[in-house]
Amino acid sequence: MRAVTWQGPRSVSVEDVPDPTIEQPEDAIIRVTSSGLCGSDLHLYEVLGPFLDEGDVLGHEPLGIVEEVGDGVTAVAPGDRVVIPFQICCGACWMCDQGLHTQCERTQVRDQNMGAALFGYTKLYGQVPGAQAEYLRVPHANFMPTRLPPEPPDERFVYLSDVLPTAWQAYRYADVPPGGTLVVIGLGPIGEMATRIARYHGTEVVGIDQVAERNERVRGLGATTIDLEAVEDVTEAVRSLTNGRGADAVIDAVGMEADPSPAGKLAQRVGALLPDAIAAPFMERAGVDRLAALYLAIDVVRRGGTISLSGVYGGMADPLPMLTLFDKQVQMRMGQANVKRWMDELLPLVVDEDALGLESFHSHRLPLESAPDAYEMFQRKDDGAFKVLFDPGQRG
Ligand SMILES: NC(=O)c1ccc[n+]([C@@H]2O[C@H](COP(=O)([O-])OP(=O)(O)OC[C@H]3O[C@@H](n4cnc5c(N)ncnc54)[C@H](O)[C@@H]3O)[C@@H](O)[C@H]2O)c1
Ligand SMILES: [Zn+2]
Numbered sequence: 001m002r003a004v005t006w007q008g009p010r011s012v013s014v015e016d017v018p019d020p021t022i023e024q025p026e027d028a029i030i031r032v033t034s035s036g037l038c039g040s041d042l043h044l045y046e047v048l049g050p051f052l053d054e055g056d057v058l059g060h061e062p063l064g065i066v067e068e069v070g071d072g073v074t075a076v077a078p079g080d081r082v083v084i085p086f087q088i089c090c091g092a093c094w095m096c097d098q099g100l101h102t103q104c105e106r107t108q109v110r111d112q113n114m115g116a117a118l119f120g121y122t123k124l125y126g127q128v129p130g131a132q133a134e135y136l137r138v139p140h141a142n143f144m145p146t147r148l149p150p151e152p153p154d155e156r157f158v159y160l161s162d163v164l165p166t167a168w169q170a171y172r173y174a175d176v177p178p179g180g181t182l183v184v185i186g187l188g189p190i191g192e193m194a195t196r197i198a199r200y201h202g203t204e205v206v207g208i209d210q211v212a213e214r215n216e217r218v219r220g221l222g223a224t225t226i227d228l229e230a231v232e233d234v235t236e237a238v239r240s241l242t243n244g245r246g247a248d249a250v251i252d253a254v255g256m257e258a259d260p261s262p263a264g265k266l267a268q269r270v271g272a273l274l275p276d277a278i279a280a281p282f283m284e285r286a287g288v289d290r291l292a293a294l295y296l297a298i299d300v301v302r303r304g305g306t307i308s309l310s311g312v313y314g315g316m317a318d319p320l321p322m323l324t325l326f327d328k329q330v331q332m333r334m335g336q337a338n339v340k341r342w343m344d345e346l347l348p349l350v351v352d353e354d355a356l357g358l359e360s361f362h363s364h365r366l367p368l369e370s371a372p373d374a375y376e377m378f379q380r381k382d383d384g385a386f387k388v389l390f391d392p393g394q395r396g
């Protein structure tokens, strides 16, 4: 089959790889009909390179048709249309019972001391072949797939694999009080979906990004935006919108590859505690995260407010301003999204009506063969690239 493979930093190629086969009685093979390209793939594209091998198959946002099932699979049958979560989980262990599917005790990557295995996502997460491919092997197929009606089109349902539950969890973890204001930092697919969900709940949102089209999209949802490059003091701008206190809650939808914050004032406030002289060489050596978005979150959240981290972080020695966090009594929640936990809440918003406007959410639907260009375009945010969906059935 054809599959998108990692070949080195900023290098992916579409190759012939062996078709997946049933390995366990509870496996299913699905023929992928739509597969998302995600900000998380961009981390693999560049900074997480050391954790991949040449030829690793990428992708973790699949929707498709069941092609074949193992002897132990009763929940789905060939021909069923299904969406698959990005994490691999059994649905029956203690962690899965708590709704903590990203910590599944049957799939935890114990030799790396990590949580549940993920499709297409580095040695840290099990090096499992990914979903930007014609076919995908799905373990624990009595639990993993969510069955879908034959219509409407894939665009309505594909985000149930990752973007929707991630944004939903981000919003739930943010715990915005009634009448409160939510700041969303980073307005890529995750930040925008979190904004859509917040607006759906009637929550006031202030979005922050430096990409003009992304700010514009979010303004179209009734949010206020702050252009990171145009405003000198972002925190003051947020305070002026929030009775001088700051945001009740902040979602960081940027993560480890934040662009340096152009706001000089932020560096003075948060960075003063962690001078560049210490932080910069330390980051280079230890390869830790670029923390501009997290520092901004810490600065703009009000005292006693909540920070909800969706953006993926990977450093083991990130310098954090504990004085500020402790003194402001900030609450933080974070983690990969527990996809199946939120399914019952999400399905009604997606199946009966398009309550979140998903059918027009993507910017590009492309054949797999265009993956090398698509990765580059998405990283640079060229050509209005916002959300790319690969269609492995479309010949390039
Ligand atoms: N927790 C999860 O389960 C989960 C799931 C999916 C994605 N993610 C993570 O969510 C993050 C966003 O994903 P995405 O698909 O929306 O990616 P994306 O790269 O398209 O979006 C990131 C956005 O952040 C903006 N940005 C960069 N630096 C900034 C800064 N300093 N301040 C404000 N904005 C800044 C960029 O311009 C971009 O619009 C990534 O880190 C991704 O790995 C997490
Ligand atoms: Zn994703």
Ligand SMILES: [Zn+2]
Binding pocket: 089, 090, 091, 092, 093, 094, 095, 096, 103, 104, 105, 106, 107
């Ligand atoms: Zn489990």
